[in-house]
Amino acid sequence: MDNQKATDEIDLLELFNRIGIGIKKFFYWIVELIKSFFLLLIRKSLWILAFSIIGGFVGYYFYNTTPRFYSSEMVARSNSMNNSVIVNSINLLNDLFENKNYNALGSYLGTMPKEAEKIRSIEAFYGIDINKDKIADYIDYNKTYNPKDTTQKRLPDVFYLRISVYDETIFSNVRDGIKKYISTNPFILQNNEVRIRQAKSMISEYQSEISKLDSLQKVQYFEVPKMQKGGNSQMIVLNEKEARLYHNDILSLYNKKLILEKDLVLNPDPITIIQDFTQLSKAENPLIKFLKIWIIVFAILGLLFSLLWQLRAKIWSLIKNQQY
Secondary structure, eight states, X not given: OHHHHHHHHHHHHHHHHHHHHHHHHHHHHHHHHHHHHHHHHHHTHHHHHHHHHHHHHHHHHHHHHSOOOEEEEEEEXXXXXXXXXXXXXXXXXXXXXXXXXXXXXXXXXXXXHHHHTTEEEEEEEEEEESSSSSSOSEEOTTOOOOTTOTTOEEEEEEEEEEEEESOGGGHHHHHHHHHHHHXXXXXXXXXXXXXXXXXXXXXXXXXXXXXXXXXXXXXIIIIHHHHHHOOSSOOOOOOOOOOOOOHHHHHHHHHHHHHHHHHHHHOOSSEEEEEOOOOOOSOSSOHHHHHHHHHHHHHHHHHHHHHHHHTHHHHHHHHHTOOO
């Protein structure tokens, strides 16, 4: 029995020893792979550098032939209806840009058609939550949200409106125009008027119910005890009921009334701007962005071409000897 136990211990030690050796070999293999890759980059550095310079010129060319554009973003919330109505309305407006219908755009935004031509896009987006804390982790600018993906959730409480223009001087007119476009929409205005009217009606109803409960409370506290006492020569038989406290009911209604009053004061308009448009500070497509993209692309091409050139004889031999 002792011999079997000793044998098992030796087998476990040998297993752990082999695992340790395997991990060490794997680590050395990773180190050697990284070392070989860096040595390859050093040997091919002339190719990579030459192609990177070409990529720099290509990037500079595209920078000069592409107009600069500037973007600004606003965070807002709809008070009168679901945010999706306004988001869809704004995105339908953006379709006019894609179709280059600048006359209609100028009419909607209150700008001249020539100014509308200098607008790159006006789009609305939602925030996406990926860790279920109800805080937007990123804005869905690329519209990649998939409702079937359970790892992400669209946050419909607010929307993000982004304006991109080619000319900074027209930004203020476009900003005011899009706000006017949203706030003067007849359907949105009517819904907002109904919301305000219903809120005022509920405030009056809450106040009426609060007054009734207050009166009922006074009766139970003061009138009922007097009735139950009776006179000296009278004997009054009453089904005594335990006095009910209405403080919680009154406070609950009062709190709901305060919430509606606060909403009417802070959010009287169809939309509430949580964060207004930021000032245009820098272009969204600066020179460094073009250079970075094209230099990296051509550097990779340089490495690939150098490997193809080095192995050209073998590649040609394989092509030549290929049997069809």
